[in-house]
Amino acid sequence: MSTLDCNAFWNQLERWMEGERSSDAQAHLRGCPNCRGVVNDLDSIRQTAHAMDDADVAPPDRIWASLRSQLEQEGLIHADRHGWAETVKGWFEEIFAVVPRPALAGAYLVALIAVGFALAAPGYRHSDGAQISTRPLTAQLNTDEEHAISFVTDSDPVVAASLRKNLAIVDNYIALCEKSVQEEPENEFARDYLYGAYQQKADLLAQMTERGDTR
Amino acid sequence: MVGNTAEAEDLTQEAFLQLFRKISTFRGESAFSTWLHRLAVNVVLMKLRKKSGKETSLEQVTEPDEESGTPRRDFGAPDLKLSGSLDRVNIQRAVDQLPPGYKAVFVLHDVQGYEHNEIAEIMGCSIGNSKSQLHKARMRLRELLHEIVREKAREDRRAAESASSGED
Numbered sequence: 219m220s221t222l223d224c225n226a227f228w229n230q231l232e233r234w235m236e237g238e239r240s241s242d243a244q245a246h247l248r249g250c251p252n253c254r255g256v257v258n259d260l261d262s263i264r265q266t267a268h269a270m271d272d273a274d275v276a277p278p279d280r281i282w283a284s285l286r287s288q289l290e291q292e293g294l295i296h297a298d299r300h301g302w303a304e305t306v307k308g309w310f311e312e313i314f315a316v317v318p319r320p321a322l323a324g325a326y327l328v329a330l331i332a333v334g335f336a337l338a339a340p341g342y343r344h345s346d347g348a349q350i351s352t353r354p355l356t357a358q359l360n361t362d363e364e365h366a367i368s369f370v371t372d373s374d375p376v377v378a379a380s381l382r383k384n385l386a387i388v389d390n391y392i393a394l395c396e397k398s399v400q401e402e403p404e405n406e407f408a409r410d411y412l413y414g415a416y417q418q419k420a421d422l423l424a425q426m427t428e429r430g431d432t433r
Numbered sequence: 434m435v436g437n438t439a440e441a442e443d444l445t446q447e448a449f450l451q452l453f454r455k456i457s458t459f460r461g462e463s464a465f466s467t468w469l470h471r472l473a474v475n476v477v478l479m480k481l482r483k484k485s486g487k488e489t490s491l492e493q494v495t496e497p498d499e500e501s502g503t504p505r506r507d508f509g510a511p512d513l514k515l516s517g518s519l520d521r522v523n524i525q526r527a528v529d530q531l532p533p534g535y536k537a538v539f540v541l542h543d544v545q546g547y548e549h550n551e552i553a554e555i556m557g558c559s560i561g562n563s564k565s566q567l568h569k570a571r572m573r574l575r576e577l578l579h580e581i582v583r584e585k586a587r588e589d590r591r592a593a594e595s596a597s598s599g600e601d
Contacts, residue, residue, distance in 0.1 A: 263578070266519050270544050277445045285446050285449050285450065292450075294453050380439040381439050
């Protein structure tokens with residue numbers, strides 16, 4: 219027979235949920251469907267929340283492009299793109315050499331690898347080595363941009379503003395890449411970055427369009 | 434934690450920017466992972482505070498304030514699991530309505546699996562405070578989920594009434 223009433227059990231509820239379970243509290247719970255309902259609810263909330271962990275979701279590549287653009291603007295890094303990727307990689311590796319939590323270190327190393335490869339991978343070139351023309355892509359992107367912006371115009375202003383901000387950052391990145399290509403047309407890295415920048419913009423516009431479709 | 438992909442991406446970028454800007458201030462007094470997580474949580478909390486119209490420091494987030502009330506004792510409420518309202522979507526809706534301090538502790542502990550001692554370091558509060566905030570967050574979530582259940586019941590009733598009046 220429990221000596222606890224519901225109020226007394228309620229006072230122990232926080233400790234109960236932390237695993238401190240007195241025999242009185244256990245006895246009360248066995249005989250009280252209302253308090254049992256509360257505990258069941260809290261347990262269910264905890265279990266459902268645990269299943270929501272999205273820790274493995276990696277940020278899209280455009281985050282790294284935007285980050286780089288912003289860091290360049292602030293003068294925290296310089297425009298030597300290949301060198302930058304290698305420098306940052308080395309910098310992160312030094313930091314994470316002393317990180318004691320492997321999961322966290324792993325997550326950020328994945329991010330690092332995304333940065334390095336998004337900037338350095340030679341993924342968008344014709345197999346015969348011919349120079350890639352960006353003109354058709356630019357025309358398509360301009361069309362997509364008008365389409366996507368019209369979709370978000372009437373949506374949540376916070377989301378719309380956020381997406382537009384990202385778009386402005388990517389546009390700035392594209393401008394930087396185009397300048398680099400004009401200055402060094404034979405620089406294969408500069409061409410790769412430019413093509414990658416357009417890809418980032420296409421991804422962002424697709425996301426804006428999808429967001430508009432769901433509203 | 435922000436319940437919005439675009440905002441989450443913005444905040445991810447902002448957290449990395451802060452990392453670049455502030456790395457020189459890391460003195461090794463805590464684990465780097467803790468320092469980094471605190472920086473990221475700080476970025477998110479500042480954003481959440483701005484959205485709710487309150488400019489508050491991280492230290493104030495877990496101090497007794499608007500989040501210090503004793504959880505309401507509605508013993509007789511229906512069991513959420515039995516009412517079928519405990520799914521990911523409803524929990525996310527309810528979490529979005531939590532005050533920033535509750536939300537941070539709840540997400541760190543119940544979603545991401547951090548221990549109270551880790552949360553205390555990240556949030557700059559005591560372990561007891563972390564436990565207390567978590568309990569209040571769960572109790573508030575339970576209330577919010579019950580509100581969602583009640584709202585759903587009202588909607589169903591209205592829909593049934595309009596359907597029956599359409600038949601008349």
